[in-house]
Amino acid sequence: xxxxxxxxxxxxxxxxxxxxxxxxxxxxxxxxxxxxxxxxxxxxxxxxxxxxxxxxxxxxxxxxxxxxxxxxxxxxxxxxxxxxxxxxxxxxxxxxxxxxxxxxxxxxxxxxxxxxxxxxxxxxxxxxxxxxxxxxxxxx
Numbered sequence: 001x002x003x004x005x006x007x008x009x010x011x012x013x014x015x016x017x018x019x020x021x022x023x024x025x026x027x028x029x030x031x032x033x034x035x036x037x038x039x040x041x042x043x044x045x046x047x048x049x050x051x052x053x054x055x056x057x058x059x060x061x062x063x064x065x066x067x068x069x070x071x072x073x074x075x076x077x078x079x080x081x082x083x084x085x086x087x088x089x090x091x092x093x094x095x096x097x098x099x100x101x102x103x104x105x106x107x108x109x110x111x112x113x114x115x116x117x118x119x120x121x122x123x124x125x126x127x128x129x130x131x132x133x134x135x136x137x138x139x140x
Contacts, residue, residue, distance in 0.1 A: 020124035046092075047087065112137075
């Protein structure tokens with residue numbers, strides 16, 4: 001009786017969408033100038049599994065939100081994002097001048113060589129915490 005039940009469980013497990021397999025790498029931020037209260041984090045997200053979405057970010061270093069740069073209408077501006085799709089098999093790059101993690105209300109300046117954690121929260125993959133490396137302002 002166990003074998004038919006195990007076979008059924010394995011068959012049903014294969015019927016759903018592929019599980020999310022997310023990797024967040026190359027997380028970095030630029031050093032901030034004295035008195036600067038905001039910064040940004042950039043990273044690469046690779047999804048080797050099923051569709052997922054980044055639904056939030058957090059950091060002990062500052063308030064963290066997802067932002068995208070928008071140049072529509074000839075005016076550059078940032079807009080906050082509620083989430084970010086991470087399709088199956090996709091590589092999503094958070095980069096300067098594009099989608100990024102905005103840090104507001106920094107608790108301390110970001111100094112070159114420092115590291116701090118940021119947690120990326122995915123709808124299916126759950127939370128993934130990475131260490132962000134701070135680079136000199138002109139380094140990247």
